[in-house]
Amino acid sequence: xxxxxxxxxxxxxxxxxxxxxxxxxxxxxxxxxxxxxxxxxxxxxxxxxxxxxxxxxxxxxxxxxxxxxxxxxxxxxxxxxxxxxxxxxxxxxxxxxxxxxxxxxxxxxx
Amino acid sequence: xxxxxxxxxxxxxxxxxxxxxxxxxxxxxxxxxxxxxxxxxxxxxxxxxxxxxxxxxxxxxxxxxxxxxxxxxxxxxxxxxxxxxxxxxxxxxxxxxxxxxxxxxxxxxx
DNA sequence: TCATATGCTTAGACTCTCTAGGCATAGACG
DNA sequence: CGTCTATGCCTAGAGAGTCTAAGCATATGA
Numbered sequence: 415x416x417x418x419x420x421x422x423x424x425x426x427x428x429x430x431x432x433x434x435x436x437x438x439x440x441x442x443x444x445x446x447x448x449x450x451x452x453x454x455x456x457x458x459x460x461x462x463x464x465x466x467x468x469x470x471x472x473x474x475x476x477x478x479x480x481x482x483x484x485x486x487x488x489x490x491x492x493x494x495x496x497x498x499x500x501x502x503x504x505x506x507x508x509x510x511x512x513x514x515x516x517x518x519x520x521x522x523x524x
Numbered sequence: 525x526x527x528x529x530x531x532x533x534x535x536x537x538x539x540x541x542x543x544x545x546x547x548x549x550x551x552x553x554x555x556x557x558x559x560x561x562x563x564x565x566x567x568x569x570x571x572x573x574x575x576x577x578x579x580x581x582x583x584x585x586x587x588x589x590x591x592x593x594x595x596x597x598x599x600x601x602x603x604x605x606x607x608x609x610x611x612x613x614x615x616x617x618x619x620x621x622x623x624x625x626x627x628x629x630x631x632x633x634x
Numbered sequence: 635t636c637a638t639a640t641g642c643t644t645a646g647a648c649t650c651t652c653t654a655g656g657c658a659t660a661g662a663c664g
Numbered sequence: 665c666g667t668c669t670a671t672g673c674c675t676a677g678a679g680a681g682t683c684t685a686a687g688c689a690t691a692t693g694a
Contacts, residue, residue, distance in 0.1 A: 417612075417619040421535030424650080424681060425527065426627055433631055443641050452633070453626040463682050465643065470681090486691070488641060502527075507631050509527035514624040516563040517536055521543055521617050523562070534650060534681085553672050573651050575674065580650095598659070598672060 419457035427459070427467050429510060432476065432495065432503040441482075441490035442468055468493060476502050529567040537569070537577050539620060542586060542605065542613040551592075551600035552578055578603060586612050 434445045434452075445468075446459040471477045476499035482492040495503075544555045544562075555578075556569040581587045586609035592602040605613075 417535065417539075417616045419619065419623050420682070421650090422532075422620065422623045424534035425531030427681085429527075430627070430630060433633070441641075443639095449630075452630045456622060456626045460683060461642080462644085462684065466681080484641080486640070488690075490641065506527045509529065510532065510627065510631060512566060513529050513532045514628060516566045517540070517620065518624060520540060520559075520562045521620060523543070530651070531681090537651085551672075570652060571673080572653065572675080576650080594672080596660070596671065600672065 423457065423463075426510065427463060428471055428476075429503065429506040430459075431464075431467060431471065432499055432506065435477065435493060435495045435499070436503065439492045439494035441484065441492050443490070444484075445493070471499070474498070474502075533567065533573075536620065537573060538581055538586075539613065539616040540569075541574075541577060541581065542609055542616065545587065545603060545605045545609070546613065549602045549604035551594065551602050553600070554594075555603070581609070584608075584612075 430449050430452075431445055434440060434448050437448075440448070442461075442464055446461070446464050449459050468477065468479075472479055472493075475496055477493045478496055479491050479493050482490055484490045540559050540562075541555055544550060544558050547558075550558070552571075552574055556571070556574050559569050578587065578589075582589055582603070585606055587603045588606055589601050589603050592600055594600045
């Protein structure tokens with residue numbers, strides 16, 4: 415019964431998406447691949463989680479979307495960070511650091 | 525819209541409970557207070573999350589429970605770690621370290 | 635021709651947390 | 665004596681985020 419990394423994913427997926435978009439506008443599929451690469455395939459980014467997350471974030475105005483074309487000539491929905499999104503990423507990063515260090519510190523106790 | 529620490533809690537509560545019980549058998553209320561103290565009140569441990577978590581863990585045989593009496597003379601349900609629970613904690617600790625360092629590393633990028 | 639990779643969408647299930655209520659008693663304080 | 669707070673446990677239902685699994689479309693390579 416090894417702990418599934420996905421158990422921990424709650425809340426961090428949106429932050430990872432925001433972080434990905436600081437590299438420039440990108441579309442869902444590429445965002446997922448970039449994250450998986452960045453975390454060294456520690457866990458998969460499922461489409462059923464990714465796209466709903468993007469819709470939530472668009473609704474919250476953290477990102478804006480428009481249809482475009484990928485390098486491979488496919489129709490893609492391009493997302494880009496808004497100022498709100500940038501602020502949120504900064505806030506999330508601080509919150510994550512506080513949370514993760516708190517947990518890590520407890521688990522490291524004698 | 526600051527990120528609520530609870531967004532990140534998923535999956536870690538059980539691990540924190542296991543960790544708490546390495547200090548010896550304890551009851552729910554005290555476990556909650558110990559965790560809150562250990563994390564410096566970074567977030568509250570709600571009873572509506574704590575007790576269901578303890579039941580899940582008992583079902584998974586990570587802990588065993590028996591009724592006893594607290595130092596204050598109250599009827600309490602004492603939980604103690606099983607060998608399974610100890611193994612789970614070790615596994616969880618490794619999984620958490622892998623996950624949290626992966627996320628932290630991504631967020632620290634350029 | 636067929637498989638694979640690229641891409642987006644979404645319904646329903648699952649799981650975990652929270653809210654919010656209930657119940658019970660000990661001790662402090664007026 | 666009455667009341668308030670802290671100590672304790674239980675649980676139904678809501679809310680939120682993830683996953684499974686399906687559908688749809690097309691480019692590319694074998």
